[in-house]
Amino acid sequence: MKRLTIPLAALLAGCSMTPAYERPTAVVPPSWPVGDAYLRQSEASLPSLTFEQVFTAPGLRTLVQQALANNRDLRIAAANIRAARAQYRIQRADLLPQVDASARYSYRGTGDGASTIAVPGTGTGGGGTGTGTGQPGTGTGGTGGTGGTVVTSGRSPSSFSLDLGATAFELDLFGRIRSLTEAEQNRYFSTEAGARATRLTLVGDIAEAWATYGADRSLMAVAEATAASARRSVTLTRARLQGGIAPRTDVRQAEQILATAESDLAEQRTQLAQDINALQLLVGAPIDPRLLPASIDVALPTIANLPAGIDSSILLRRPDVVQAEYELLAANADIGAARAALFPRLSLTGLVGFASDALRTLFTGGAFNYSVAPSLSYPIFRAGAGRAGVEFSKAQRDALLATYERTIQSAFRDVADALARQGTIADQTRAEQANLVAAQDTFRLTEARYRGGIDTFLTSLDAQRSYYSAQRRLVATQLVAATNRVTLYRSLGGDSLLEAGPNGPVPVTPATSAQMR
DSSP, X not given: OGGGHHHHHHHHTTOOOOOOOOOOOOOSOSSOOOSTTSOOOOSOOOOOOXXXXXXXXXXXXXXXXXXXXXXXXXXXXXXXHHHHHHHHHHHHXXXXXXXXXXXXXXXXXXXXXXXXXEOOOOOOSSSOOOBOOSSTTOOBOOXXXXXXXXXXESSOOEEEEEEEEEEEEEEOTTSHHHHHHHHHHHHHHHHHHHHHHHHHHHHXXXXXXXXXXXXXXXXXXXXXXXXHHHHHHHHHHHHHHHTTSSXXXXXXXXXHHHHHXXXXXXXXXXXXXXXXXXXXXXXXXXXXXXXXXXXXXXXXXXXXXXXXXOOGGGGGGSHHHHHHHHHHHHHHHXXXXXXXXXXXXXXXXXXXXXXXXXXXXXXXXXXXXXXEEEEEEOOOOOTTHHHHHHHHHHHHHHHHHHHHHHHHHHHHHHHHHHHHXXXXXXXXXXXXXXXXXXXXXXXXXXXHHHHTTSSOHHHHHHHHHHHHHHHHXXXXXXXXXXXXXXXXXXXXXXXXXXXXXXXXXXXXXTTTGGGGO
């Protein structure tokens, strides 16, 4: 009968109450939207890209690499991964028995020369600690524990014992512990996916801040050039006023243009300082100014335009989608644990040891003793708490299912919005460039006509304002083009280098996580 115990326990331990998991049906269209706002795309799959392939500027690459090593958010994410891994290992340990070893020695003497040795027994378990009595050869244990070893002798006042035992090891008959372990494993994988999302967001934020700095450098150059031109206009109008050729209103209008340009110049200096502060926060360390772009014209060509002719199932590799699916898997496993809690629990407590009144005879056959104490517990009345626990787990699973579907829908919208902007930004940029050329030529001609006395200063002033506005609008449009490329890269997710980066382990997708169990 004893030989059948282990195979039977192993067979029963194969049971599981966890519902079979099926990935929810996609809640987004199978392809990206098309129309006037979208580019026509090929059917080729998106290649596996790293941020070094997308961001080609050496300065930007260096900043990203520094951030991956120094950013505090990544350090927090790495610590969370280690904590989740440790929690999973703690839960997994319940699948195996805990074995404790103890060695004891006691001495007792009496006034009449005789001696009585009472060795208090100890045991650990779910119910408490066992203690030995002072009667020869008997011992009582606490619930889940083992009794002590008692030796009496009229000759020796010493007692030795050595015990090895497993206390209250639960045989996982209905898969409760395995379901809890599976839930913790999926939460560990979810934490890893969350760290990937943090890294992906960080890289995108650095690229956007880097491009913003380039745009602000361009705007400062525009403000400087406009201020220099306005100073020349002020000098000219004052000379014409002193010569009686121009009215005082021309001087005041020229001074307004100069004051506006100088105000914008001061604002751009502030923006540049704040851009550097933002980059230093993202990188987590002081940055070298030589790594920053000189203008948006320099920054824009270094951010590659990603191909987007891909199936929308690519969203399943986005870190936030992967994280949501692992949370759903964990909730599914919690249902199995809650169901298994409705059934009886079988625990085993075993002890083997040696006890003797002399050290030299401790390991003899007569000193050997052992005990096995199985226990069965079954909740008879809990006022419906067990079934309520199952319903609670199901409700949590349904909520996370909706969260998973919403995450996919949000990801689809992110990519669709980025594609819509990508499909029209080139036309907008060309229009702004044409407007800038026309505004520049108009300003040059009206200024010459004003100097020749043909046009009024107001005409030249309006042309100068239009030229200044056209320059700023072109810079803003170029910044939108740059950030759109970054947004598309970040929205699609799945940077292969980030997946295997130095700040975290290689993540496992839900489709392959079963191989690690």
